[in-house]
Structures are given as structure tokens and as C-alpha cells.
Amino acid sequence: MSLWIWLLLSCLLAYAWKLLGYLVPASLLRNPRMSRIAGTMTIGLLASLTVVNAVGSGQSLALDARLGALAAAGIALWFRAPFLVVVIVGAAAAAGLRLLGWN
Amino acid sequence: MKILKSPAVRIGLSISVATGLYGVSFGALSVTSGLNFWQTMALSLLLFSGGSQFAFIGVVAGGGSGVAAMGAATLLGMRNGIYGMQLNALLQPRGWRRFAAAQLTIDESTATSTGQTDPQEQKRGFWTAGIGVFVLWNLFTALGALAGGALGDPKQWGLDGAAVAAFLGLLWPRLKGREPVAIAVVCAVATVLAVPFVPPGVPILVAAVVAAGIGWFSHARSDEGLEPDVDPYAEHHEHRHGHADDADHTGDLPADRDGGTA
Numbered sequence: 001m002s003l004w005i006w007l008l009l010s011c012l013l014a015y016a017w018k019l020l021g022y023l024v025p026a027s028l029l030r031n032p033r034m035s036r037i038a039g040t041m042t043i044g045l046l047a048s049l050t051v052v053n054a055v056g057s058g059q060s061l062a063l064d065a066r067l068g069a070l071a072a073a074g075i076a077l078w079f080r081a082p083f084l085v086v087v088i089v090g091a092a093a094a095a096g097l098r099l100l101g102w103n
Numbered sequence: 104m105k106i107l108k109s110p111a112v113r114i115g116l117s118i119s120v121a122t123g124l125y126g127v128s129f130g131a132l133s134v135t136s137g138l139n140f141w142q143t144m145a146l147s148l149l150l151f152s153g154g155s156q157f158a159f160i161g162v163v164a165g166g167g168s169g170v171a172a173m174g175a176a177t178l179l180g181m182r183n184g185i186y187g188m189q190l191n192a193l194l195q196p197r198g199w200r201r202f203a204a205a206q207l208t209i210d211e212s213t214a215t216s217t218g219q220t221d222p223q224e225q226k227r228g229f230w231t232a233g234i235g236v237f238v239l240w241n242l243f244t245a246l247g248a249l250a251g252g253a254l255g256d257p258k259q260w261g262l263d264g265a266a267v268a269a270f271l272g273l274l275w276p277r278l279k280g281r282e283p284v285a286i287a288v289v290c291a292v293a294t295v296l297a298v299p300f301v302p303p304g305v306p307i308l309v310a311a312v313v314a315a316g317i318g319w320f321s322h323a324r325s326d327e328g329l330e331p332d333v334d335p336y337a338e339h340h341e342h343r344h345g346h347a348d349d350a351d352h353t354g355d356l357p358a359d360r361d362g363g364t365a
Contacts, residue, residue, distance in 0.1 A: 002169055003138070003142065003163070003169050004142065005169070006169030006170060006172060006173045007138075007142055007145060007146065007159070007169070007172075007173075008145070008149070009173055010146075010150055010155070010159055010172070010173045010176045010177060011145065011146070011149035011150045013173070013176075013177045013180065014149075014150045014151070014152055014155055014176065014177065014180040014183070015149070015150075015205065015206060017177070017180045017181055017183050017184040017187075018180070018183045018184065018186075018187050018205040018206065018208045019187070019202070019205040020184045020187065021183065021184040021185060021186060021187015021188040021189075021190070021191060021205070021208065022187045022188075022190070022191040022196070022201055022204065022205050022208075024184075024187075024188050024191075033318075033319065035185075036318045036321070037315050037318035037319060038182065038185040038318075039318065040286050040314045040315065040317050040318035040321075041181070041182070041311055041314045041315050041318060042182050042185075042277070043274070043277050043278075043283050043286045043287050043290070043314060044286060044287070044289075044290035044310045044311055044313060044314025044315075044317070045154070045178070045179055045182070045290075045307065045310065045311055045314065046154075046270060046273050046274035046277070046287075047274055047286070047287035047288070047290040047291045047294070047310065048290050048291065048293070048294040048306065048307045048309075048310030048311070049154060049157070049158065049179075049270045049307060050267060050270040050271045050274055050291070051291045051294045051295060052161065052294060052298070052306060052307060053157075053161065053263070053266050053267045053270055054267045055295065055298075056161075056165070056294075056298055056306070057165070058165045058166050059165075059298065059299060059301075059302065060298070060299060061295065061298055061299070065258075065261075065264065066263055066264055066267050068264070069261065069263075069264025069265070069267045069268055070267050070268070070271060072264075072268070073267065073268035073271045073272065074271060076268075077271065077272060077275045082121070083121050083122075083269075083272050084120075084121040084124065084125075086268050086269070086271070086272040087121075087124075087125055087128075087265050087268050087269050087272065088265070089268060090261070090264045090265050090266075090267055090268020090269070090271075091128075091260065091261035091262060091264050091265035091268070092261060092264075093261065093264055093268075094258070094261035094262075094263060094264025094265075094267075095259065095260050095261030095264065096261070098258065098259060098261070
């Protein structure tokens with residue numbers, strides 16, 4: 001039950017962020033330092049999310065089929081595959097490696 | 104139909120399909136993370152921001168607390184505020200539309216809108232991608248959540264690999280030049296180092312603080328990375344480069360190849 005509370009609070013906060021953007025005067029965005037932080041932070045968050053999803057397992061690191069998915073997705077992106085193809089390639093690599101017995 | 108001739112609408116629709124399908128992965132992963140069907144749907148309907156949703160269930164799956172899950176999801180949702188500022192300046196929605204636009208403010212709708220130059224197209228792109236992704240993402244979330252149990256372990260189908268690939272796919276277009284790559288590497292290393300020492304979800308916050316620090320103290324180009332995560336116009340730009348005289352050469356847009364989806 002308590003998960004519901006945090007879940008709904010998360011939804012509320014997510015909407016608050018979104019709406020806040022529409023209430024802030026556009027002039028603030030022209031501050032170069034603020035827009036720069038927004039840019040570096042998004043790169044950092046996406047890099048961190050990629051790594052956590054690839055090797056994170058609770059509070060430890062695990063090297064498993066997800067690493068294969070990461071590599072396969074990287075190769076697909078290198079060859080300029082569209083987003084959807086990249087996602088499918090990642091899934092196929094992880095599923096294929098598990099079929100071969102690598103967890 | 105005339106509306107389908109609009110390039111922004113076409114791109115918005117193809118992005119909607121690409122992102123919507125990915126909702127299957129979220130729905131299936133969410134129920135195996137321990138959330139029930141309605142909790143999964145509440146995240147897709149109310150939170151509606153892919154990265155934050157995956158972060159939330161990721162923390163829960165890793166045994167993290169509800170507070171940690173909320174922290175990770177909320178921090179990741181921060182960039183939607185930045186998108187909101189940009190879109191507010193571009194679209195200037197009024198009345199109830201402003202509240203609807205806020206909920207639809209995500210990577211994909213922002214990318215589709217800001218890639219257009221004509222104000223009318225910016226509006227069309229935003230609403231097409233925003234509503235399109237919302238509808239399909241929720242439909243496929245429900246499908247994934249319902250089929251997730253029947254499909255067995257989503258890992259067997261590589262759905263956790265799909266999540267890894269999707270995040271790399273969102274990061275990739277931003278890695279143009281040496282500096283963004285360096286930021287990504289530093290934050291990835293910071294994440295790996297933090298994992299064993301802090302609760303699940305917190306390593307992402309550590310990386311965010313590191314990234315903010317880099318942004319605060321560096322004095323390079325200020326526009327770096329401000330563009331949204333998905334750049335559906337990348338191929339178009341490259342193409343236009345070689346055909347500067349072609350005013351309307353949408354035939355090579357990626358969206359056009361998916362014309363059937365329109």
C-alpha cells in the first residue's frame with residue numbers, strides 16, 4: 001500500500017516539473033550557465049541510466065547478457081539504425097545470449 | 104488527408120509508433136518488478152515520462168525503497184521542466200491547453216516540435232507526437248502488463264536488453280564531439296563506482312550531481328546538449344546539406360518510410 005503513496009507522489013512531482021517549465025519566464029532560459037547545466041545533466045543522467053540498466057543488479061554489479069545487448073545496440077547505432085531497430089537489436093542480443101546459456 | 108502532408112505530423116506519428124511499442128517492455132518489466140497492473144498503468148497515464156517510469160520500477164526491482172524510487176524518477180523528470188520552458192516560448196499555449204501540453208511534455212514531443220522552423224508545424228509536431236505517444240504508450244503498457252505474466256520471464260525475451268538499448272539510443276544522438284562523450288564517460292564511471300556503496304537509484308543521482316558540477320564549472324559552448332534526446336531530423340539535415348536548393352524535399356525523411364503508419 002505504501003508503494004501506492006510514493007507512486008502517486010512521483011506522478012504529482014513529475015507533473016509539477018513539467019508545469020513549472022511553462023510557468024517560468026522564457027528569459028531565464030537565456031542564462032547560458034543554466035542551459036548548459038541542463039545539457040550536461042541530461043547527458044549524465046542518460047549515461048548513468050544506460051550503465052545502471054546494463055550492469056546494475058541491486059547494490060552489486062553483474063556482467064550478464066545485458067552487456068551483449070549494450071554492445072549490439074552500440075553497433076546498431078554506429079550503423080545509424082533507427083531507434084526502434086536499436087531497441088529490437090538490444091532485446092534480440094540479450095535473448096539470444098540467454099538461449100546460448102549466458103545469463 | 105491533407106494533414107498527413109505535414110512533415111511534423113509524419114515524424115510525430117512515426118516517433119509515436121517507435122516509442123509506443125517500447126511500452127510493451129515497460130509494462131512487462133513493471134509487473135515483474137512487483138508492481139500490479141493498476142500501479143503500472145498509473146505510471147504510464149499520470150507520470151508519463153519513459154525514463155522516470157523505468158527508473159521508478161528499476162529501483163523497486165532492485166529492492167530499493169519507495170522514497171528512493173520517487174527520488175530517481177523525480178530527478179529524471181527534471182529535464183521535462185527545461186523542455187517546458189522551451190515549448191512555452193515556441194507554442195505559447197493558453198488556458199487548459201497549457202495544462203494538457205505540460206502533461207505531454209516529453210523527449211519525443213519536444214524533439215518533434217523544436218526540429219521545425221514554421222510555428223504552425225511546431226504546434227502540429229508537438230501535439231501529434233505528444234498525443235500519439237501518450238495513446239500508444241499506454242495501450243502497449245497495458246498489453247505488456249497483461250501479457251507479461253503469460254510470457255513468463257521478460258528477461259527470456261530480452262526485454263531488459265531492450266531497456267539498455269533504448270537508453271543508449273537516447274544518449275547516442277547527444278554524443279557529438281569530444282566533450283559530451285567525456286561527460287558521459289565520467290558519469291558512467293561515477294555510476295559504477297557508486298553502485299556498491301549507496302542504495303539502488305542513488306547512483307543516478309550521484310551522476311546527476313557530477314554532471315551538474317561539470318556544467319557549472321565549464322565554460323564551453325552554452326547550447327551544448329540543450330536539444331532534446333531524440334533527433335528525428337538528423338538524416339534530413341544531412342540530406343539537405345547536399346541539396347540546399349530543395350525547398351521541400353521531404354521524400355527522404357525517415358518518417359516517410361513509415362508512411363503506412365499514417
